[in-house]
Amino acid sequence: MTALAVLALPFAVPTIWMVAASVKPLPEIFKAPPTLWTEHPTLAAYGEAFTFQPFARQYVNSVYIAVLVTLITLLVSSMAGYAFARIRFPGANALFLVVLAGLLVPSEVTIVPLFQVFKQAGMINTHWPLILVTALAAPCVLATFIMRQFFIALPAELEEAGRLDGLGRPGIWWRICLPLARPALSAVAILTFLSSWNLYLEPTVYLTSPELFTLPQALTRFTDAYGADMWNTQLAAATMTVLPVLIVFVLAQRQFVEGLAHSGLK
């Protein structure tokens, strides 16, 4: 127990520190020896985060992109995963290998040519690259793989029953298989939402206007005119981007952890 508690410190302290420092007056942040709590809590840094850059707008950007990406991925991966698992069609195995190749290529490799392509298409400084690539490339391939693994295990009788009731393939997929796939779908939703929410390289490359930024990118821009970090503002903003996800995680941690354990990473 003691060993665990000591071991847990570097895992818990940074987050606690971030929240605590975000309500401290600036001079107290660098007090030595450091204090965890302050006598004069203030929310000033929180207000400053919104006036320094269009933080509310950036928040909306991150939320709507992550939600949209998650919805597209759920749809695309459950369709592809279902087809690869339950429908026999010529070339299915070869095409599945082609799709799996999408997992093999790090996004850092494709971002150089993708930037050129999106530039040609006039999509630089828009959200399109962030939405399209995240929703359809690597994270979606992982999702398709998870969905396929799930659908393979479904008993064939369910589909027979659906067919007898006069359902076609799309009907069986939508009415019978998807409702059963809730655990796999929630694992996919969690993984996809997190990967979009935490994206950093892509927004850095594709976006230049602050009002289009997403949160991770916005966090690194809280610096004053001399390039020095505005620590309390930065930490307040970081707290606001981290807390919602952290709270959802603590409430649904079982699903998070099991979703990850079953994500085919094993």
Place this chain on the structure above:
Amino acid sequence: MRYWTTRRRDVLTGYLFIAPQLAGVVLFVLIPVGLAIWYSLNKWNVFTGKQVFVGADHYAALASDPQLPNVLLATVAFSGGVVVLNISLGLLIAVLLNRRFRGATFFRTVFFSPVVVSVVAWTLVWGFLLQDNGGINGLLGAVGVDGPNWLQHGDTAMVSVVVSQVVRSVGVNMVLFLAALQGVPSELYEAARMDGASSRAMFARITLPLISPTVLLTAIITVVGALQSFAQIAVLTGGGPELSTTVLVYYVYQQAFEFNDIGYGSTLALMLLSFVMVLTLLQWQLRRKWVFHEQ
């Protein structure tokens, strides 16, 4: 309509259902890799936007790039450091948590929570704590130790990046190891206990051999992940001081997007791809062995 038999309709549905995913992979992965190969064979003029075919020039440039040895060294140090710490710490925590006790779920939540914190937020806080007058040196000062300026010296900067990365991501390995540990049959332990084996001997002779396939696979997944760590480096050290933390991914980014050298950047990106592919194929081979092992 005789033509539309169930079988034909099935085949058509199959193709339609996979079409969006297939299009995504072709458009956003396969064609870009092809383009990267083409770019690596061309030299781009930043000002005119014209490209000239230069053949293998960029590949020859790899050999004479005075910075590349440092970059590769930093890449090996970072990935190696991350994988060693990540596996040993992940296994240690999993073993400690793989017992029934009150608070096991609480600790699992604590160890896993950094995984859901965004990399940038996590790294910002570490950067803040690691400053010369930051929290870590503040704590060290309280016990009379004069801490170094962590991010300003080559060695400590690398250690800092590795440690902050390990603490953030070890939760994933912990979960995978917990799943593997639960797969070890308890009868083996009971039999060993009857023979009077110590818990250390049981770990070395029973646990470790039985979960070794998971250890290997996790190690490779972790290295591949470490090879792709960009945000940690960009936010915490910006590749510095000097080149001490400039790993390959960061170097690719610098060449392509800071120095606008699309051709050389693509060549370096393909080098990264070849590393990842070799490791992934290795994993595939081990996975086969692993499946065999389980049967």
